[in-house]
Amino acid sequence: MSAIELESTPSASTTRRERRRRQRPVRGPVSVFAQGTPLVWLTAGGLVLGLCMVLGLLALIIVQGGSTFWQGEQALVRLHDGTRLIGEQTRSEDFFPEAHAFEALAPERRAAAEEFVRAQGGRSNRRLLRTGNYELTGEHFRWISDFEVASEERPEWALLVERLSWGRFYGTPQSFRIDGQVVAREPARIWELFQEHHREVDARRSLRRGLETNETGAINARVEEQRLRLREHELDHGQDSPEWRAENERFQAGESRAQEEYARIRSEIQRLDRENARFELELVTADGVSKLLPLAEIVRLVAPNRLGFSGRLGLYLSRWREFLLDDPRESNSEGGVYPAIFGTVTMTLLMTLVVVPIGVLAALYLREYARAGWIVSCVRIAINNLAGVPSIVFGVFGLGFFCYFVGGSLDALFFRAKLPSPTFGTGGVLWAALTLALLTLPVVIVATEEALSAVPNSMREGSYACGASKWQTIRRIVLPRAMPGITTGMILAMARGAGEVAPLMLVGAVKLAPALPIDGNFPFLHPERSFMHLGFHIYDLGFQSQNSEAAKPMVYTTTLLLIVLIVVLNLAAIALRARLHKRFKGTHI
Amino acid sequence: MELHLHPTAERPPLVATKPHGPTSSAHPAGLPQSNARPSGLFEAIQRGARFQAAIHASIARETPIIEVEHFNLWYGGAQALHDVSMICPAGKVTALIGPSGCGKSTLLRCVNRMNDLIDSVRVEGRMRLAGQDIYERSLDVIELRKRIGMVFQKPNPFPMSILENVVYPLRIDGERDKQVLEEVGESSLRSAGLWEEVKDRLGASALELSGGQQQRLCIARAIAADPEVLLLDEPCSALDPIATGRIEELIHEFKGDYSILIVTHNMQQASRVSDFTAFMYLGRLVEFGATDEIFLQPELKETEDYVTGRFG
Numbered sequence: 001m002s003a004i005e006l007e008s009t010p011s012a013s014t015t016r017r018e019r020r021r022r023q024r025p026v027r028g029p030v031s032v033f034a035q036g037t038p039l040v041w042l043t044a045g046g047l048v049l050g051l052c053m054v055l056g057l058l059a060l061i062i063v064q065g066g067s068t069f070w071q072g073e074q075a076l077v078r079l080h081d082g083t084r085l086i087g088e089q090t091r092s093e094d095f096f097p098e099a100h101a102f103e104a105l106a107p108e109r110r111a112a113a114e115e116f117v118r119a120q121g122g123r124s125n126r127r128l129l130r131t132g133n134y135e136l137t138g139e140h141f142r143w144i145s146d147f148e149v150a151s152e153e154r155p156e157w158a159l160l161v162e163r164l165s166w167g168r169f170y171g172t173p174q175s176f177r178i179d180g181q182v183v184a185r186e187p188a189r190i191w192e193l194f195q196e197h198h199r200e201v202d203a204r205r206s207l208r209r210g211l212e213t214n215e216t217g218a219i220n221a222r223v224e225e226q227r228l229r230l231r232e233h234e235l236d237h238g239q240d241s242p243e244w245r246a247e248n249e250r251f252q253a254g255e256s257r258a259q260e261e262y263a264r265i266r267s268e269i270q271r272l273d274r275e276n277a278r279f280e281l282e283l284v285t286a287d288g289v290s291k292l293l294p295l296a297e298i299v300r301l302v303a304p305n306r307l308g309f310s311g312r313l314g315l316y317l318s319r320w321r322e323f324l325l326d327d328p329r330e331s332n333s334e335g336g337v338y339p340a341i342f343g344t345v346t347m348t349l350l351m352t353l354v355v356v357p358i359g360v361l362a363a364l365y366l367r368e369y370a371r372a373g374w375i376v377s378c379v380r381i382a383i384n385n386l387a388g389v390p391s392i393v394f395g396v397f398g399l400g401f402f403c404y405f406v407g408g409s410l411d412a413l414f415f416r417a418k419l420p421s422p423t424f425g426t427g428g429v430l431w432a433a434l435t436l437a438l439l440t441l442p443v444v445i446v447a448t449e450e451a452l453s454a455v456p457n458s459m460r461e462g463s464y465a466c467g468a469s470k471w472q473t474i475r476r477i478v479l480p481r482a483m484p485g486i487t488t489g490m491i492l493a494m495a496r497g498a499g500e501v502a503p504l505m506l507v508g509a510v511k512l513a514p515a516l517p518i519d520g521n522f523p524f525l526h527p528e529r530s531f532m533h534l535g536f537h538i539y540d541l542g543f544q545s546q547n548s549e550a551a552k553p554m555v556y557t558t559t560l561l562l563i564v565l566i567v568v569l570n571l572a573a574i575a576l577r578a579r580l581h582k583r584f585k586g587t588h589i
Numbered sequence: 590m591e592l593h594l595h596p597t598a599e600r601p602p603l604v605a606t607k608p609h610g611p612t613s614s615a616h617p618a619g620l621p622q623s624n625a626r627p628s629g630l631f632e633a634i635q636r637g638a639r640f641q642a643a644i645h646a647s648i649a650r651e652t653p654i655i656e657v658e659h660f661n662l663w664y665g666g667a668q669a670l671h672d673v674s675m676i677c678p679a680g681k682v683t684a685l686i687g688p689s690g691c692g693k694s695t696l697l698r699c700v701n702r703m704n705d706l707i708d709s710v711r712v713e714g715r716m717r718l719a720g721q722d723i724y725e726r727s728l729d730v731i732e733l734r735k736r737i738g739m740v741f742q743k744p745n746p747f748p749m750s751i752l753e754n755v756v757y758p759l760r761i762d763g764e765r766d767k768q769v770l771e772e773v774g775e776s777s778l779r780s781a782g783l784w785e786e787v788k789d790r791l792g793a794s795a796l797e798l799s800g801g802q803q804q805r806l807c808i809a810r811a812i813a814a815d816p817e818v819l820l821l822d823e824p825c826s827a828l829d830p831i832a833t834g835r836i837e838e839l840i841h842e843f844k845g846d847y848s849i850l851i852v853t854h855n856m857q858q859a860s861r862v863s864d865f866t867a868f869m870y871l872g873r874l875v876e877f878g879a880t881d882e883i884f885l886q887p888e889l890k891e892t893e894d895y896v897t898g899r900f901g
């Protein structure tokens with residue numbers, strides 16, 4: 001039957017087909033669910049919801065954390081009861097004052113205040129003013145309701161003093177003294193003099209601090225080392241034995257040398273202090289109380305109402321610099337977080353050094369060498385479940401096993417001389433790194449395993465066919481090819497480890513560490529030292545701080561810093577992975 | 590090859606047959622002077638009896654480089670090779686042909702013991718390379734594989750530079766002398782016909798080459814360590830006709846220097862490049878002889894049906 005034949009003559013089958021088509025009912029509009037449009041909205045909605053939450057979180061932290069160091073204006077507030085306050089506004093809120101709020105006022109003011117509040121519909125607005133001057137007033141902040149305020153102004157020379165202790169000071173300049181003599185009484189001149197002398201005072205102060213910490217610290221370490229050696233001799237050979245006596249002589253000689261050096265440093269410090277003590281700034285508070293501040297006590301002097309935008313910007317950047325590079329003050333509510341950044345980075349690097357080799361080797365064994373069976377499956381399940389264990393459990397394990405058991409044994413074996421004071425038998429950077437390495441091990445193993453199984457078998461076969469052994473194939477072909485995935489796993493582990501706080505609280509993170517884990521004394525890295533950590537710092541600021549109102553903005557700023565740190569790590573991961581991907585472009589991935 | 594419709598041949602099928610695979614010149618009517626006899630292969634399989642392959646007399650005159658004796662292989666419980674006995678003549682090209690799943694790739698991979706990589710494989714029988722028993726317990730598999738070069742179906746260059754790919758067999762043998770590596774690299778690339786195209790970018794990644802170039806690179810890599818035997822597992826199946834042609838030229842050039850065992854499902858290729866052809870079916874060696882004889886005067890009917898494109 002040719003094709004031409006079929007088309008020209010209507011055969012029986014064609015008519016049947018036409019009839020069937022006519023008889024079939026016309027279908028109504030296709031249901032909306034069948035078309036699938038609601039699914040598009042549903043899935044897009046889910047994505048948008050997640051994105052909103054993430055962006056909302058980021059926006060909150062960026063706005064709150066970023067605005068901490070921005071200097072607002074300073075107000076001089078006169079209350080109806082005659083109190084005068086100088087301070088900067090931090091928060092404000094509306095509230096409905098109860099009857100007892102008015103009882104605190106003087107009787108003649110009560111009626112006027114109630115009338116004032118009633119005119120606003122029973123609502124009053126109160127502001128939290130940071131008034132500082134803690135040693136004079138006993139409080140850092142003060143609430144002021146709007147019905148209490150008589151008048152308010154912005155004096156040009158209302159100054160803000162950031163100082164080494166006691167928190168902030170607010171006042172107006174009274175005089176500038178050198179060697180006890182008043183040299184200037186005009187605010188402008190006082191300001192000039194301050195700028196002139198403060199730089200050298202600051203330089204002398206940091207020199208003094210260097211002498212105090214670094215040099216004294218070095219001498220201390222030496223003396224301590226000698227003392228431990230002496231004690232070891234005592235333990236080994238007994239007191240009054242000839243070896244001990246010889247060592248004792250050496251120790252005495254060393255000590256007297258150290259005493260000389262201490263004396264030298266002390267006199268140097270005293271000289272610097274004397275130089276600095278010459279310069280003083282006298283300020284008067286809003287209440288008229290006068291306070292004499294040595295220039296050495298002052299970290300920064302700000303005249304907020306005299307600042308233009310560029311001035312504020314400069315101040316903002318200067319405060320950020322201090323935040324990133326300086327030590328904390330005032331139980332972490334002021335100053336910088338540099339030791340915390342340093343401690344976080346050191347611990348994270350140590351953790352990575354431990355977890356990556358172990359994880360990669362374990363994954364290599366599981367994927368390349370182990371014969372498939374129920375044991376291997378069990379191990380794999382166990383590793384995956386390890387990722388779900390609460391992190392505090394790791395902390396407890398780390399404390400019990402690493403600190404007490406391993407650390408205790410190390411102390412008993414190598415550091416008997418220092419006992420009962422523990423060296424390794426307590427929390428430190430090493431144990432914290434090992435605990436977190438255990439926590440992030442599943443991440444590395446899973447990522448490495450996936451990277452290894454993504455290496456095409458054809459490549460492995462090609463290597464075997466060339467006469468390579470299994471290890472040669474792994475080293476030359478499989479591992480390099482799997483490197484992008486392994487690096488991804490490593491960065492994921494780093495990011496996770498840098499943010500975990502709960503286990504660290506038990507194994508080595510402290511509120512204020514006496515020294516950094518890495519310093520100039522041999523052996524340069526001190527794995528037994530406790531350290532500061534950004535995550536722990538945030539917890540400490542938020543919950544353990546005395547001056548909680550001042551610490552709150554710092555919480556946000558430190559959180560912002562931690563997030564930025566982790567974002568930087570992740571971006572590094574992406575860049576590294578992209579570079580490695582380019583190298584393997586063309587392979588059937 | 591001219592084929593005419595011969596009145597004494599079988600009646601051609603009534604329905605026009607679609608050509609099987611890439612064949613075009615095979616005539617459905619069978620070959621002239623066909624005295625192919627039915628082999629009784631299917632009956633033997635059904636009965637579970639051994640099947641005797643038809644080995645042509647021309648084989649007996651050849652010196653073998655690979656000898657296979659009563660070779661059986663199981664993947665777990667399923668038997669893939671049944672009692673295969675054949676030889677590969679030294680210095681010649683032997684082709685293994687047969688429909689998909691007949692065991693030709695399996696047999697090829699047995700020569701350099703690549704099937705050892707699969708856990709469930711079990712082997713019985715003997716296989717010898719230059720007189721030495723390959724499946725002997727004390728044999729060092731790595732050393733064996735260094736004497737054999739293999740090229741796979743899909744080009745599998747390593748993620749390294751072109752030169753590093755070629756000299757990989759030398760590096761894993763411990764060779765570190767840069768001079769030697771460069772010399773061997775150049776000679777291998779010349780032999781594989783790739784030198785002119787890559788000589789000024791030896792450091793570039795091998796993955797940037799085209800498919801045909803990558804396969805020639807794999808060939809260069811296979812011959813770099815001067816093997817005794819070359820195993821080619823469908824080397825042109827992933828390539829375009831021009832690249833295929835170049836590789837077939839290479840195989841021609843290699844004759845005499847290497848003994849080559851090539852698996853191909855393209856019968857025309859087998860007839861073009863090989864000196865000897867073995868036809869396998871359902872895991873058994875059916876017929877083995879000189880290529881001309883297999884294609885023009887097969888002894889068995891199944892062979893004739895396959896080479897003429899009746900099935901496959």
